Amino acid sequence: MMMEINLLVGGPVKNWPDNLLIKKKTAVWAGADRGALYLVKNGIRPLLAIGDFDSATSRERKLIFAKSQRVITDQPEKDDTDTELAVRHLLIDYQAERINIYGATGGRLDHLLANLFFVMRPEFRPHLQKIFLFDRQNSISFFGPGHYSITRETDKKYLAFVLLTKVAKLSLYDEKYQLAAKSFAYPLSLASNEFVGQTASFSFASGVISVIQSKDLK
Amino acid sequence: MMMEINLLVGGPVKNWPDNLLIKKKTAVWAGADRGALYLVKNGIRPLLAIGDFDSATSRERKLIFAKSQRVITDQPEKDDTDTELAVRHLLIDYQAERINIYGATGGRLDHLLANLFFVMRPEFRPHLQKIFLFDRQNSISFFGPGHYSITRETDKKYLAFVLLTKVAKLSLYDEKYQLAAKSFAYPLSLASNEFVGQTASFSFASGVISVIQSKDLK
Numbered sequence: 001m002m003m004e005i006n007l008l009v010g011g012p013v014k015n016w017p018d019n020l021l022i023k024k025k026t027a028v029w030a031g032a033d034r035g036a037l038y039l040v041k042n043g044i045r046p047l048l049a050i051g052d053f054d055s056a057t058s059r060e061r062k063l064i065f066a067k068s069q070r071v072i073t074d075q076p077e078k079d080d081t082d083t084e085l086a087v088r089h090l091l092i093d094y095q096a097e098r099i100n101i102y103g104a105t106g107g108r109l110d111h112l113l114a115n116l117f118f119v120m121r122p123e124f125r126p127h128l129q130k131i132f133l134f135d136r137q138n139s140i141s142f143f144g145p146g147h148y149s150i151t152r153e154t155d156k157k158y159l160a161f162v163l164l165t166k167v168a169k170l171s172l173y174d175e176k177y178q179l180a181a182k183s184f185a186y187p188l189s190l191a192s193n194e195f196v197g198q199t200a201s202f203s204f205a206s207g208v209i210s211v212i213q214s215k216d217l218k
Numbered sequence: 219m220m221m222e223i224n225l226l227v228g229g230p231v232k233n234w235p236d237n238l239l240i241k242k243k244t245a246v247w248a249g250a251d252r253g254a255l256y257l258v259k260n261g262i263r264p265l266l267a268i269g270d271f272d273s274a275t276s277r278e279r280k281l282i283f284a285k286s287q288r289v290i291t292d293q294p295e296k297d298d299t300d301t302e303l304a305v306r307h308l309l310i311d312y313q314a315e316r317i318n319i320y321g322a323t324g325g326r327l328d329h330l331l332a333n334l335f336f337v338m339r340p341e342f343r344p345h346l347q348k349i350f351l352f353d354r355q356n357s358i359s360f361f362g363p364g365h366y367s368i369t370r371e372t373d374k375k376y377l378a379f380v381l382l383t384k385v386a387k388l389s390l391y392d393e394k395y396q397l398a399a400k401s402f403a404y405p406l407s408l409a410s411n412e413f414v415g416q417t418a419s420f421s422f423a424s425g426v427i428s429v430i431q432s433k434d435l436k
Contacts, residue, residue, distance in 0.1 A: 114409045
């Protein structure tokens, strides 16, 4: 069975997918910083709680320690975020094959961008296809060079190819807007594309691409 | 006098800085797509309204046309967003020396990333220091290679250096966490730094950096 772990980080609750902790109550969870507190307060017993929990009260810290299967309070390495520290442990200690990250958007943009960009660091680069971010109107996946076919999420309308680096020979084969082996010398968000059928296929020769499926809110 | 233009794009109102249109009622405004509608509905007569206004009702379209000093309904070029089309016109037709963009965050992430990354396109690259993005907890500026000193915004706590490309010889001279001519081979968000005094100075030799001042919400 694939080891799939959900990771809740500390972004605003209003940006979470609807009923996240209710729908995923029995899933495997880890929490970073305030994310760990949300989990234990909602009756979830995380595999791992990580962070310095500076902003928690002493009662909240006690709750995190009592209700988590393991707590790591190490200071992150310089330039590391709690998210990276958590992902590192989930990949190495728990051999996670898929990590769904929630709570990564909606607050400070430096946090959001750290949560998007860390996959490009050499340490995480081999694992980038295991890492997914979700919020209430976006789902984000990452790809290195190769040929891929992805499936439309039923509640999403838009499809974006966000070039996180320069990218060589990007082809979009069967989307609403197509490309034939086009190269880009700088990062760029190719937004507002759409699926035509239930799948979309693409390939590229070098660089890192984030694929975002999204919807407008009513 | 410096030509400073505010540009409202279509992101969610709840992400705007508090009382934005009240505080800036007498400023010079332009609106892209739904942003133009918000302006005219709030009694502001924009210099320019730009977009196809597809999502507007015919009554709303009439209002935009009646209350704007100029309306451009051209389809954006392929890969262009309404934001880019608006910024291009503001730079060329109005010789804008500073463009403050609001409404660029909080909804679809592909839009947010398009609004962050477009400054790196060759057309906008010479103007990137004229372009600023603001929301209720973040203010974002852009820099090409050089030596800079920036001033702390009184309501902000955190300072981030977001490397939008690979960056050579980044020095942070007087921040809480400092760097000495460090190079980075890939984009990265150096988040959660802080001002020590009222200014922060930094320099780098190549690449594009976005500086973000941010605060937590109460």
